[in-house]
Amino acid sequence: MIQTTDLRGQKPSRSELLALIPRARVDVSVATEAAAELIAAVRERGADALLDQAERFDRVRPAALRVSAAEIQSAVDALDPLVREALVESIARVTASSAAQVPPEQTTHPAPGATILQRWQPVERAGVYVPGGKAVYPSSVVMNVVPAQVAGVSSIALVSPAQAAFGGSVHPTILGAAGLLGIDEVYSIGGAGAIGALAYGVDSLGLEPVQVITGPGNNFVAAAKRLVRGVVGIDSEAGATEILVIADATADATLVAVDLISQAEHDEQASAVLVTDSAEFGARVVAEVERLAPLTASAERVLTALAGQQSAVVLVDDLEAAAAFSNAYGPEHLEIQTADDDATLGLIQNAGAVFVGPHTPVSLGDYLAGSNHVLPTGGQARFSPGLGAYTFLRPQQIVRYGAEPLEAVAERLIALSRAELLPAHGEAVAARFDRP
Structure with missing residues (x-):
């Protein structure tokens, strides 16, 4: 065996x-050509392409691609009590562990009157992909959404393949998990087309482009994430x-x-x-x-x-x-x-x-350890982390210098700029003390 x-x-x-x-x-690359075609179709034809792709791959043509708030709330109300209890507990535990991943602001003082503030800014908008297929993954809703919320992401769109068994909507257990987390922007779209929709937006749906896409999927989803990397950030090609x-x-x-x-x-x-x-x-x-x-x-x-x-x-x-x-x-x-x-x-x-x-x-x-289960595969753990609040954060350095600390380094700065054959860099500093 x-x-x-x-x-x-x-x-x-x-x-x-x-x-x-x-x-x-x-080999994810073998799916690249097909994924590129699906993304291009979404960019050209928007919602119509997504409907065609749902009919082709999910064997159902959804009546509406965006799930209504009423349907999400109904899914929350219909959750099995023990499943709901497990999801609530998982949310609490993942929230606690994700909070530990948000670095505090740090200020350094290179010289009197000079400060560098290191802060971590969340992206404004993120897209979460929750797979369909062989299983149902409400736990993936928790693992992807909670770190984004903890990081301070203000806008989150969730996509998941249309389910023929539920009239072309998203699986109700996934909707229930989304509702527990306060996610009200959910689309019944899947595969490479859904990744393209998150990356580039679909005006007719009111789906605005995101800055980061996270969540696992099949080879076509992984290929699509590779294709849009650079347009948006991604977690990994899981x-x-x-x-x-x-x-x-x-x-x-x-x-x-x-x-x-x-x-x-x-x-x-x-x-x-x-x-x-x-x-x-x-x-x-x-x-x-x-x-x-x-x-x-x-x-x-x-x-x-x-x-x-x-x-x-x-x-x-x-x-x-x-x-x-x-x-x-x-x-x-x-x-x-x-x-x-x-x-x-x-x-x-x-x-x-x-x-x-x-x-x-x-x-x-x-499910319930409190750790995140969205993790690198295929040997990527040798150089990449799993999903966390840091996935949605960008470090920024806020630099403030007064006249005295700038003047103190001016001579050396000008020397370096000349050594690099970029004299205007030094002239920009000299101008502050020796105006024409």
């Missing part, structure tokens, strides 16, 4: 480790979910198995990787996966993901080698279940989020 890669007795270099990493063969577990012989094989299965149910391209220094433990996990995977409701999807080239049990000599493999992988989700979790954690550098100990499954982070 799941392949085994044996690295024991080997000392691969970093580049060799990168080549050994199990990954799905997903791909299929990943879990990497570092575990030794002291871990519970059943718990590791169910955690691998839980993430494999997201998508056939999901990655589930165990890295262990115990071949016997690895064999027990494989046996538990083979026993439990067929029993879950998502068994077909799980079994496909686990049998794919992106999933594996990796055998290593020790936990230092396990950490080296994980750091090269840069997993979206990393679980640590070892005899000394803190010591193992100390070896970790690259991961979107780290879940430490047997009672901290990735599923907790997906």
Whole structure:
């Protein structure tokens, strides 16, 4: 079912480790041409193109692309009480953790009479993409909207694919989550066209362009985000979910198995990787996966993901080698279940989020840990962060100098400007003290 890669007795270099990493063969670039055509159609034909795309891809032509405030409120009222309670709790926890991500203003004084204020300004408007497809993601509404609100974004537009089962509107559970957060600008549009609509706006819908687009989606959504980067900011080109577990012989094989299965149910391209220094433990996990995977409701999807080239049990000599493999992988989700979790954690550098100990499954982070579950995939955790309030903030430096501190650096500044063959820079300073 799941392949085994044996690295024991080997000392691969970093580049060799990168080549050994199990990954799905997903090339966003192959979707680029189609995504570009869909975006161009939206720019040329606006709402008509979005309606045509909904009919083509979602098998329904919505009666209206913008969801009414009354429908959003009805969705809030119809939420299952326990689901509503879970969403309210998730909102509270993600709000608290997001607030810790907003840096305070800092003022430095390079000299008497000179100040530099470092402040963090939110964008005015953001667009949130909530996927449809194989599952329903009210949790993604929370994870994307709450950091934006905490950052101080004053205008948020939410888009999600039209659902044939609901007359072409957005799934009511997603609408309910949006309503709980006070989001009243929701559109039943999806795919690359929706990304284009957020980036460039659609006048006939009253949809104004946004400055930042966040949220996961399929390859066409990822390709579209790549295409509009530069017109707007994006969080990342999120791909299929990943879990990497570092575990030794002291871990519970059943718990590791169910955690691998839980993430494999997201998508056939999901990655589930165990890295262990115990071949016997690895064999027990494989046996538990083979026993439990067929029993879950998502068994077909799980079994496909686990049998794919992106999933594996990796055998290593020790936990230092396990950490080296994980750091090269840069997993979206990393679980640590070892005899000394803190010591193992100390070896970790690259991961979107780290879940430490047997009672901290990735599923907790997906819903109610308080951490954000929008995280970098495909190795991007080696250089990019997950979604947070900082995604919607821009650092700005406010510089104030009086005459005396400017005059104190004038001679050196003029010398530098001449060295760079940009004498007018220095002349702009000299003019303040030696006017013609």
